[in-house]
Amino acid sequence: MIQEDFFMASVATPSYHSTKETTNYARLCRLLVDAGSDALRDAFDKSRPTGDLNSVLSSPPVHAASVDDPTFNQYWQDIQGALVRLGGASYQSAIDDLKKECIDPDFEEHYRELLKHCNGIHKRTESISKKPN
Secondary structure (H helix, E strand, O other), rough: HHHHHHHHHHHHOOOOOOOOHHHHHHHHHHHHHHHHHHHHHHHHHHHOOOOOOOHHHHOOOOOOOOOEEEEHHHHHEEEEEEHHHHHOOOOHHHHHHHOOOOOOOOHHHHHHHHHHHHHHHHHHHHHHOOOOH
């Protein structure tokens, strides 16, 4: 009984508070998932017929991450530029709105899961594209 009480008292409860850096990370996730998915889907649909790729794609695990302001701003500019070039100027306004939009901590986990799924698609797509025809 003494050992159980000691073990119970020594286990720390993990804490996941939102910080500016984790919010930056979540915003980048939203940029990639929301605008990136649409821009990529539009470009893909123009070159290939639509289909059910989800049945062949798998997802790797996601690890918690954070991004400081200078890194966030550089990544945002890089990703924004790529998405606008890919999807067209019509994406600029939506991307600008995403950067300013308030992110609820409950949504952070949702977007981490979506990013995990996107990472799985990316890795699976790379392996498919490397296979000889």
